[in-house]
């Protein structure tokens with residue numbers, strides 16, 4: 061297999077020259093971005109840069125006016141429901157059932173997703189995310205934000221989806237919860253999950269991401285790759301971030 065083929069086959073999440081917007085207002089203008097198996101891509105950009113719009117396009121809720129979007133090889137525009145079967149999306153404010161326990165949430169949501177809700181699958185997923193065993197039978201209404209997030213990610217683990225989309229996952233988490241969250245992302249990366257994480261946390265991104273991209277005016281203006289050590293220096297990235305946001309405070 062050639063280098064090029066290898067790259068394309070490993071790209072589980074792929075946006076190719078995507079343009080999308082609302083009415084006549086274009087937000088994404090020829091955005092190309094790929095995330096491979098076992099890769100964490102952090103997407104940064106100022107308010108209104110189009111990060112959430114990118115997630116909406118990936119989830120098939122906003123149809124691009126140009127370009128292609130594929131998840132695990134499935135064209136999103138051709139069959140959004142089929143594409144969504146390959147992806148788990150964890151919003152900033154995790155949407156789960158407050159009156160149900162973590163176990164009950166998983167059992168219910170797995171059933172809705174058409175996945176067998178066996179106890180062993182549920183416990184295995186809750187083990188993988190490190191949710192305290194004593195809390196698993198308690199209602200979510202008493203959970204911290206970090207525990208809710210673990211529960212939401214456990215659903216992704218139990219569904220065995222190849223793609224995970226995270227929207228500002230560390231906002232509102234304390235340093236210890238952020239560190240646990242990063243450990244969890246490490247586990248998912250090792251399992252081969254392709255992770256796209258929208259964040260404002262540049263420091264956290266340098267700690268956990270393999271690549272960091274800056275979105276500005278509907279395009280990726282900079283992509284830093286951890287494999288190139290110097291490119292992951294926080295100071296130069298901060299400057300790149302500022303440059304990517306003309307007229308905006310970072």
Ligand SMILES: Nc1ncnc2c1ncn2[C@@H]1O[C@H](COP(=O)(O)OP(=O)(O)OP(=O)(O)O)[C@@H](O)[C@H]1O
Pocket residue numbers: 082087105106107108109110111112113114
């Ligand atoms: N449903 C909508 N209809 C019209 N315009 C919208 C809609 N949703 C978002 N926009 C506009 O699209 C632009 C990009 O929004 P988007 O939410 O993608 O930005 P973002 O990068 O996620 O920003 P933030 O960091 O503030 O969450 C913004 O100017 C926003 O006002």
